[in-house]
Amino acid sequence: MAIFTKVTKSQYQVRYYSAPLEMAIPPSKKKYIPSSGTYPKGFLVSGTHVGVKASNTKFPDLALILSEVPCSAAAVFTTNKFQAAPVQVSRETLRKRHGQGIRSVVINSGCANAVTGRAGLEDAANMGKKVDECNGLKEESTIVMSTGVIGQRLPISKILDKIPTAYSTLASTHDAWLTTARAICTTDTFPKLLSTTFTLPSSPDRQYSLAGMTKGAGMIHPNMATLLGVLCTDAPIAPTILHPLLTHAVSRSFNSISIDGDTSTNDTIALLANGAAGGTPISSPSSDDYTAMQNILTGFAQSLSQLVVRDGEGATKFVTVRILNSPDYNSARLIASTIARSPLVKTALYGGDANWGRILCAIGYTQGVAPGTVVPERTSVSFKPVDGSPELKLLVNGEPEQVDEDRASAILQDEDLEIVVDLGGGERGEKGLGGEEAVYWFCDFSHEYVTINGDYRT
Amino acid sequence: MAIFTKVTKSQYQVRYYSAPLEMAIPPSKKKYIPSSGTYPKGFLVSGTHVGVKASNTKFPDLALILSEVPCSAAAVFTTNKFQAAPVQVSRETLRKRHGQGIRSVVINSGCANAVTGRAGLEDAANMGKKVDECNGLKEESTIVMSTGVIGQRLPISKILDKIPTAYSTLASTHDAWLTTARAICTTDTFPKLLSTTFTLPSSPDRQYSLAGMTKGAGMIHPNMATLLGVLCTDAPIAPTILHPLLTHAVSRSFNSISIDGDTSTNDTIALLANGAAGGTPISSPSSDDYTAMQNILTGFAQSLSQLVVRDGEGATKFVTVRILNSPDYNSARLIASTIARSPLVKTALYGGDANWGRILCAIGYTQGVAPGTVVPERTSVSFKPVDGSPELKLLVNGEPEQVDEDRASAILQDEDLEIVVDLGGGERGEKGLGGEEAVYWFCDFSHEYVTINGDYRT
Numbered sequence: 001m002a003i004f005t006k007v008t009k010s011q012y013q014v015r016y017y018s019a020p021l022e023m024a025i026p027p028s029k030k031k032y033i034p035s036s037g038t039y040p041k042g043f044l045v046s047g048t049h050v051g052v053k054a055s056n057t058k059f060p061d062l063a064l065i066l067s068e069v070p071c072s073a074a075a076v077f078t079t080n081k082f083q084a085a086p087v088q089v090s091r092e093t094l095r096k097r098h099g100q101g102i103r104s105v106v107i108n109s110g111c112a113n114a115v116t117g118r119a120g121l122e123d124a125a126n127m128g129k130k131v132d133e134c135n136g137l138k139e140e141s142t143i144v145m146s147t148g149v150i151g152q153r154l155p156i157s158k159i160l161d162k163i164p165t166a167y168s169t170l171a172s173t174h175d176a177w178l179t180t181a182r183a184i185c186t187t188d189t190f191p192k193l194l195s196t197t198f199t200l201p202s203s204p205d206r207q208y209s210l211a212g213m214t215k216g217a218g219m220i221h222p223n224m225a226t227l228l229g230v231l232c233t234d235a236p237i238a239p240t241i242l243h244p245l246l247t248h249a250v251s252r253s254f255n256s257i258s259i260d261g262d263t264s265t266n267d268t269i270a271l272l273a274n275g276a277a278g279g280t281p282i283s284s285p286s287s288d289d290y291t292a293m294q295n296i297l298t299g300f301a302q303s304l305s306q307l308v309v310r311d312g313e314g315a316t317k318f319v320t321v322r323i324l325n326s327p328d329y330n331s332a333r334l335i336a337s338t339i340a341r342s343p344l345v346k347t348a349l350y351g352g353d354a355n356w357g358r359i360l361c362a363i364g365y366t367q368g369v370a371p372g373t374v375v376p377e378r379t380s381v382s383f384k385p386v387d388g389s390p391e392l393k394l395l396v397n398g399e400p401e402q403v404d405e406d407r408a409s410a411i412l413q414d415e416d417l418e419i420v421v422d423l424g425g426g427e428r429g430e431k432g433l434g435g436e437e438a439v440y441w442f443c444d445f446s447h448e449y450v451t452i453n454g455d456y457r458t
Numbered sequence: 459m460a461i462f463t464k465v466t467k468s469q470y471q472v473r474y475y476s477a478p479l480e481m482a483i484p485p486s487k488k489k490y491i492p493s494s495g496t497y498p499k500g501f502l503v504s505g506t507h508v509g510v511k512a513s514n515t516k517f518p519d520l521a522l523i524l525s526e527v528p529c530s531a532a533a534v535f536t537t538n539k540f541q542a543a544p545v546q547v548s549r550e551t552l553r554k555r556h557g558q559g560i561r562s563v564v565i566n567s568g569c570a571n572a573v574t575g576r577a578g579l580e581d582a583a584n585m586g587k588k589v590d591e592c593n594g595l596k597e598e599s600t601i602v603m604s605t606g607v608i609g610q611r612l613p614i615s616k617i618l619d620k621i622p623t624a625y626s627t628l629a630s631t632h633d634a635w636l637t638t639a640r641a642i643c644t645t646d647t648f649p650k651l652l653s654t655t656f657t658l659p660s661s662p663d664r665q666y667s668l669a670g671m672t673k674g675a676g677m678i679h680p681n682m683a684t685l686l687g688v689l690c691t692d693a694p695i696a697p698t699i700l701h702p703l704l705t706h707a708v709s710r711s712f713n714s715i716s717i718d719g720d721t722s723t724n725d726t727i728a729l730l731a732n733g734a735a736g737g738t739p740i741s742s743p744s745s746d747d748y749t750a751m752q753n754i755l756t757g758f759a760q761s762l763s764q765l766v767v768r769d770g771e772g773a774t775k776f777v778t779v780r781i782l783n784s785p786d787y788n789s790a791r792l793i794a795s796t797i798a799r800s801p802l803v804k805t806a807l808y809g810g811d812a813n814w815g816r817i818l819c820a821i822g823y824t825q826g827v828a829p830g831t832v833v834p835e836r837t838s839v840s841f842k843p844v845d846g847s848p849e850l851k852l853l854v855n856g857e858p859e860q861v862d863e864d865r866a867s868a869i870l871q872d873e874d875l876e877i878v879v880d881l882g883g884g885e886r887g888e889k890g891l892g893g894e895e896a897v898y899w900f901c902d903f904s905h906e907y908v909t910i911n912g913d914y915r916t
Contacts, residue, residue: 080822081832115818115834117857150815151858264819343801343907351912357608360573361722364540374539376573399575400609445801447905453802454809 028415029190032307037174037195040209040234042068042276044170047183050162052110052148052155060183062159063107063213064131064166065230071272073102074242075143076250078267084114085124086144087268093128093140099239103141105230105270106131106163107184109215112226113146113154114265123156130160134167145228145268147186147215181213184228188215192307198296200235201288203279208235210300214254214269216308227254227308229269231301236275238283241290245297246271253301256336257309257441271297309441314448317349320418323438327426331366331373332438335421338366339440346445349417354408356381356394363421371427378424383408386416397424486873487648490765495632495653498667498692500526500734502628505641508620510568510606510613518641520617521565521671522589522624523688529730531560532700533601534708536725542572543582544602545726551586551598557697561599563688563728564589564624565642566617567673569606570684572723581614588618592625603686603726605644605673639671642686646673650765656754658693659746661737666693668758672712672727674766685712685766687727689759694733696741699748703755704729711759714794715767715899729755767899772906775807778876781896785884789824789831790896793879796824797898804903807875812866814839814852821879829885836882841866844874855882 025033044067047060075094077087094102106127113120128142135141146154170176181191195211214229237245250269275281282289310318321339326332339345342362348355359381363374377398382391392411393401411417425435483491502525505518533552535545552560564585571578586600593599604612628634639649653669672687695703708727733739740747768776779797784790797803800820806813817839821832835856840849850869851859869875883893 080819082818082822082834112815115815115853115856115858149813150818151853265815265822343903347908347912350908353912355607357570357573357723360540360608361538364538364723376540395573395609398573400573445908447908449801450805450808450903450905450908453805454811 025190029311032192032310033178033190034174034193034195037177037193037211038197038209039172039174039177039195039211040232040274040276042234042274043211043232044068044172045176045180046166046169046171047176047179047181048162048166048169050108050158052108052159056110060179061109062162062166063105063180063183064163064170065105065180065232065272066135066170067103067232067272067274067276069274069276070101070103070141071274072237072239072242073099073143073270073272074239074246075268075270076246078264080265082115082265084112084146084266085116085120086113086127086146087266088121089124089128090143090145090268093143096140099242101139101141102143102272103135103137104131105143105145105272107145107147107228107230108154108159109147109184109186111146111148111152111154112150112264112266114150116151116153119153123154126156127159127163130163131167134164143268143270145266147184147226147228147266150265177211177213184213184215186215186226187313188311190311192216192304192311194300194304194307196300200279200282200292206277206279208233208277208279210235210296212300212304214304214308216311216313226264227267227269229254229304231269231271231297233271233273234275234277235273235293236277236279236281237273237293238281241283241285242271242273244285245290245294248294249298249301252298253305254308256439257305306441309443312443313453314446314451315443316415316446317444318416319349319442319444321440321442322418322420324420324422325425326423326436326438327373327428328370329436329438331369332423332436333440334368335363335366335374336438336440338362339419339421340442343445346442349412350444350446352409352412354383354394354403354405354412359419359421360395373423373426375424375426378426380422380424382420383411384418384420385411386414386418391420483648487769490650490768491636491648492632492651492653495635495651495669496655496667497630497632497635497653497669498690498732498734500692500732501669501690502526502630503634503638504624504627504629505634505637505639506620506624506627508566508616510566510617514568518637519567520620520624521563521638521641522621522628523563523638523690523730524593524628525561525690525730525732525734527732527734528559528561528599529732530695530697530700531557531601531728531730532697532704533726533728534704536722538723540573540723542570542604542724543574543578544571544585544604545724546579547582547586548601548603548726551601554598557700559597559599560601560730561593561595562589563601563603563730564621565603565605565686565688566612567605567642567644569604569610569612570608570722570724571604571612572608574609574611577611581612584614585617585621588621589625592622601726601728603724605642605684605686605724608723635669635671642671642673644673644684645771646769648769650674650762650769652758652762652765654754654758658737658740658750664735664737666691666735668693668754670758670762672762672766674769674771684722685725685727687712687762689727689729689755691729691731692733692735693731693751694735694737694739695731695751696739699741699743700729700731702743703748703752706752707756707759710756711763712766714897715763764899767901770901772904772909773901774873774904775902776874777807777900777902779898779900780876780878782878782880783883784881784894784896785831785886786828787894787896789827790881790894791898792826793821793824793832794896794898796820797877797879798900801903804900807870808902808904810867810870812841812852812861812863812870817877817879818853831881831884833882833884836884838880838882840878841869842876842878843869844872844876849878
C-alpha cells in the first residue's frame with residue numbers, strides 16, 4: 001500500500017466496504033439514483049441491519065423481497081466451479097419447485113458463504129427456511145444469495161434472528177426499494193435500482209411494472225462475478241418460458257460487461273413474475289407478447305447492468321466497445337471481451353492516453369476467434385465521441401491515420417467513450433461485409449481499483 | 459492520473475520510459491545486475507545512442523549483436539495476429555536462410571515499428587540491410603527487433619545513420635554486453651543480462667558459454683509480449699535442431715510468466731549458435747549432448763525470464779504458482795496462467811492480503827480445463843514461504859483451514875512467495891494422484907503499474 005495510505009480519503013472517491021452511507025455517495029454518481037419509481041404490484045421489500053461484518057454497525061446488509069402471491073421464477077448462476085452455498089441451495093430450490101411457487105428472495109452482504117463446506121450449505125438453507133417460516137410456508141419457496149468475503153462462515157444466528165425484523169418491516173414504497181437495493185451493496189458506491197412500466201400487445205391498456213436491483217462492483221466478467229441481481233415484474237409469465245427469457249436478457253447485459261475479468265463464486269440473477277397485474281399469461285415463445293417481453297426485459301437488464309460498470313471499482317470511465325462486420329457473432333464477442341479485459345487498454349483509458357496500439361494488440365491476441373476473422377489489412381478502429389461529433393479514425397484498413405492528438409485527448413476527457421472496431425468482414429470482406437456485431441461495456445483501471453482490492457478484507 | 463501526479467517521483471520506484479540511467483536503478487534491483495560474466499567466443503556487441511524517442515537525449519537505444527562467423531539461428535515470435543514489421547522481416551530472413559548463415563541481431567527500443575504498413579516493412583528490412591552492408595554481406599544475415607510504442611514510424615534515417623557507429627564500437631567486454639542489454643530496455647528499471655559456462659557429455663573438458671539478454675516489462679504473457687530476448691552460445695548446434703531446442707526452453711520460461719496478461723505485436727526470442735568454441739556439432743535429438751543442451755538452455759531461459767517478472771511494471775512481489783496432481787499438464791498450465799492473470803489475486807498480493815478465496819475463484823473460472831480436473835472437495839491451496847519454514851495451509855480438500863492471519867501476513871511481507879495448488883488428481887483422485895505439474899511465475903499489480911501504463915506515451 002506504501003504511500004497511498006497516507007493520502008487522506010477525502011482526496012479521492014470515498015468507498016466503503018459495506019453498504020455506503022447515504023452522504024458518502026459521490027456527487028458524480030447521484031444522478032444514477034432514482035428519486036421515485038413505479039414498482040410491480042404485490043411485491044414487498046425491506047433492507048435491515050444485521051452487522052454481518054462486525055465493523056458494520058448500522059448499514060442495512062440483509063435484503064428481503066417478497067411476493068404476496070406465488071411467482072414463476074428463474075435464475076442464472078455463476079459458471080465458476082467453486083459454487084457458493086447459496087448458489088447450490090437456490091438452484092436446488094428452483095429445480096424442486098419447477099420454477100413455480102417461489103415467494104421470496106433473501107440476500108445478505110458482507111460474507112459470501114462460499115467455500116464453507118457442508119456447514120455453509122446448512123446456513124444457506126436455514127436462511128431460506130427462516131423466511132418461509134415467517135411466511136407460513138413449509139415448502140422451500142425462497143431464493144438465497146450472499147455476497148462478500150469468500151471462505152468465512154456466515155454469522156448465521158445474527159442473520160436468522162433478524163429475519164423476522166426484515167419480514168415485519170416489508171413495504172412497497174420507493175424508499176423501501178432503495179434501502180433494499182442498498183442492503184445488497186458491498187464495495188458499490190451507490191445503490192443500483194431501476195423501475196419501468198410497459199404494456200403488452202395482447203392488452204395494450206393494462207400497465208405492467210418491472211423493477212430490478214443489482215450490485216457490483218469488482219470481479220465482474222462473464223459469466224458473472226460477485227454480481228447479484230433481482231428482477232421483479234407483475235406481468236403473468238409461465239414458468240416454462242421464464243428461463244429462456246432471462247438467459248437471452250442476461251447474455252446481452254450482465255454477461256456483456258467487464259470490470260476486471262474475474263468471475264466469482266456467487267453470481268446470481270433471479271427473475272420473479274407474480275402476475276399480480278393480471279392479463280393473459282405469456283406462455284408461448286412464438287407469441288407477440290413473448291417478443292415484446294423479451295425486448296423489454298433485455299433493454300431493462302442492459303440499463304441495470306450498465307450501472308454496475310458505472311460503479312466499477314475505481315472506475316472513472318464508461319466505455320462501450322462495438323465490434324462491427326465480424327464473420328461470426330461469437331468471434332466478435334470474444335474480441336470485445338478481450339479488449340474489455342486488457343489491463344493495458346484499461347490503464348491507457350484511465351490516463352486519457354489515445355494509445356490505440358493496445359486495442360489492436362488485444363484484438364490480435366484474442367483466443368478462440370474463428371480463422372479468417374481478423375485480417376490486419378481489413379481492420380479499422382475509431383473513437384466515437386458521445387457528443388455526436390464525428391468519429392475519430394485511428395486505423396483504417398490496417399493503416400494508421402494521422403491522429404489529431406488534441407482531439408483524441410479531448411474525447412478521452414469525457415466520462416463516456418465508444419470504441420468501434422470494424423473487422424471489414426474478415427477474409428470474406430471482398431465479397432461483402434460480414435455484418436455480425438457484438439457490444440461490451442467496461443470501465444477503466446485506476447489507482448483506486450488497486451487501493452480497493454489491495455486491502456479488501458480489512 | 460488525478461492526485462498521483464502530485465506525488466513526487468522520489469516517493470516511489472523511479473521508472474524511466476526509455477533505458478534507465480545507471481544511477482536510477484532501484485537499490486533493491488541492483489543485485490540482479492551481474493558485475494562480470496564469461497561470454498561466448500566470437501560474439502561482439504554494442505549499445506549506441508540514437509534518440510529513437512526525441513526525449514531520449516543520451517541513453518543507448520540501439521543494440522547490435524554480431525558473430526564473427528556465421529551462426530545457426532532460430533527464433534520464436536509472437537502469436538498476435540498483428541505482427542510488427544520486424545517480426546515479419548526476421549521470420550522471412552530465417553526462412554530464406556534455412557536457419558543458417560545468420561551473423562547479427564539489431565534491435566531498437568523506443569518505437570515498435572508495429573502497424574506501420576508497407577513503409578514499416580521497408581524500414582525493418584533496411585535496418586537489417588545496413589548491418590549486413592557494414593559487415594560486407596549481400597545476403598540477408600540479420601535478425602531485426604523493435605520495441606516501444608505501436609503505430610508510429612521509426613525515425614529510420616537516424617537509425618541507419620547510427621548503425622556504422624554501432625558497428626565500429628563492437629566489443630566483447632562485460633561492459634559492452636551490459637550496455638547492449640540496456641539499449642533494448644523500455645520501461646525496465648534494470649538491464650537483464652546473464653551468462654554461464656557449461657560442458658557437454660561428448661567433450662567434458664571443453665568449456666562452452668551461453669549469454670542472454672532480455673527486456674520486459676509490461677504486456678508480458680504467453681505467447682509473449684513486448685518481450686525481446688537474444689541467447690548466444692559458442693557451442694556448435696546444427697540448424698535443424700535449434701528450433702526444437704528453443705521452443706522447449708521458451709515454453710517453460712518466457713511463455714510461463716505473466717505481468718498483465720497482455721500479448722504484444724513484437725515479441726521475439728532468438729537463439730544464435732556460432733560453434734566458435736569448437737567440438738562436434740550437436741545434430742541428433744537422441745544424443746546425450748542434445749539432452750544436456752536442452753536442460754542447460756531451459757534452465758538458463760528460466761533464470762532470464764524470471765528477471766522479467768522481477769521487473770514487472772510496478773512489481774513488488776515475485777510469485778511462483780505451482781499446480782500439483784493435475785490429471786493433465788495442459789489443464790494445470792491453464793489454471794496457473796489464470797491465477798497469474800487475475801487482477802484480484804494480483805492486487806491482494808500487492809496489499810499483502812491473504813485473500814485465498816480469490817485464488818480459488820480463479821481456479822474455478824479457468825476456461826478450457828478438461829472435465830473432472832477441478833473437484834472442489836479434492837482441491838487444496840497453501841502458501842509456501844521462501845525461508846524454508848513449513849507451508850501455510852489455507853484450504854485442505856475443499857475445507858477452509860483456520861488460518862493464522864499473523865503468519866499469513868508475515869509470509870506476504872516477503873518479496874518472494876510460492877502458491878501451491880494441489881488438485882488431488884481431480885476426479886481420478888481416489889485411484890491415486892494424477893501427478894502432472896505446471897509452474898508459472900508472475901508479479902503483483904500495484905499503483906505503480908497503473909501510473910506507468912496510464913501515461914506511457916508521454
